Amino acid sequence: MTDIIGYILITIGILFDIFGCIGLVRFPDVYNRLQASTKCVTLGTIFLLIGVALVSATGAIGAKSIVCAVFILITSPTAAHAIAKGAYASGVKLWENSVVDKYGEDTSKLPKSNSASE
Amino acid sequence: MRRSIYLILSFIVWILLTWPFVDGNIDWQVVVAGIVASAIVATIFHDILPKEHHIFISPIRIFWFLVYIPVFFYYVIKANFDVVYRALHPQMPIKPGIVKIKTNLKSESGITALANSITLTPGTLTVDITDDGYLYIHWINVKTDNIEQATKIISERFEWFIKKIFE
Numbered sequence: 095m096t097d098i099i100g101y102i103l104i105t106i107g108i109l110f111d112i113f114g115c116i117g118l119v120r121f122p123d124v125y126n127r128l129q130a131s132t133k134c135v136t137l138g139t140i141f142l143l144i145g146v147a148l149v150s151a152t153g154a155i156g157a158k159s160i161v162c163a164v165f166i167l168i169t170s171p172t173a174a175h176a177i178a179k180g181a182y183a184s185g186v187k188l189w190e191n192s193v194v195d196k197y198g199e200d201t202s203k204l205p206k207s208n209s210a211s212e
Numbered sequence: 213m214r215r216s217i218y219l220i221l222s223f224i225v226w227i228l229l230t231w232p233f234v235d236g237n238i239d240w241q242v243v244v245a246g247i248v249a250s251a252i253v254a255t256i257f258h259d260i261l262p263k264e265h266h267i268f269i270s271p272i273r274i275f276w277f278l279v280y281i282p283v284f285f286y287y288v289i290k291a292n293f294d295v296v297y298r299a300l301h302p303q304m305p306i307k308p309g310i311v312k313i314k315t316n317l318k319s320e321s322g323i324t325a326l327a328n329s330i331t332l333t334p335g336t337l338t339v340d341i342t343d344d345g346y347l348y349i350h351w352i353n354v355k356t357d358n359i360e361q362a363t364k365i366i367s368e369r370f371e372w373f374i375k376k377i378f379e
Contacts, residue, residue, distance in 0.1 A: 110292055117299030125350045126308055129337050130295050136332060137292050154231035161228050171331035171338075172324075178339045178350060194309035194357040197339055197348040 100148030107141030110134045123189040124181045132174040139166055214265045219254040221268065226250060262321045264378060276376040283373065284329060291334040298352065309354040310339060313347050313363040315371065322378035329370045336366055
């Protein structure tokens with residue numbers, strides 16, 4: 095029974111990973127692509143690892159995959175945050191149809207300009 | 213105090229990674245090596261690990277953390293269906309932009325947890341944090357650019373839990 099649940103979870107995880115990759119290709123700019131890759135790939139990989147833990151059912155592999163899932167849950171959003179901030183600091187523009195950019199308004203008020211790097 | 217808490221935590225991670233329980237026996241070599249390694253880690257790195265170490269031994273905070281896990285996963289799964297819908301829809305119904313929200317959290321771990329929760333939940337991604345408690349959020353479907361309303365929609369549902377856990 096746990097085998098079947100594990101395989102279902104692995105399938106769901108792979109599907110979410112695929113959808114995340116489709117979003118990565120289709121979305122127009124860096125920030126929207128980060129949204130797709132962070133959310134879908136994090137949840138997909140966690141489902142995969144929990145599925146592996148259920149299918150293997152032996153302590154060693156199960157414990158390792160749960161530890162990996164926890165680390166991915168902590169590090170993946172932090173990495174996305176660092177990429178978004180780095181992209182903005184190096185002058186990557188938002189998509190042209192974006193409606194509002196408070197960050198650009200607030201940072202351009204500062205004396206030091208970010209546009210020098212481009 | 214702080215060092216012993218981090219010693220125990222890193223020892224738990226060591227046990228989970230190496231799993232010394234072979235055929236019902238315990239491999240004592242691995243356990244002793246783990247104690248030595250955890251002691252080294254706790255001594256060298258206790259300065260850069262989270263400063264709010266009392267969280268790990270307070271039963272009330274752990275209880276609220278356990279309550280927070282299912283709530284968080286509900287929003288993560290909702291976020292995923294939202295992104296999948298936007299990625300697969302032929303017209304791509306997105307309206308992106310960067311908005312500003314305010315948080316009342318003070319502790320470093322609390323703000324980190326809030327920023328990570330926001331990143332993993334529907335349509336929002338933390339871009340930057342200022343020292344006076346403002347967060348810049350990239351929102352895939354901007355509903356409002358007003359600070360109070362955006363705070364209400366994006367962060368209020370997590371802030372209540374995170375205040376209970378980290379502050």
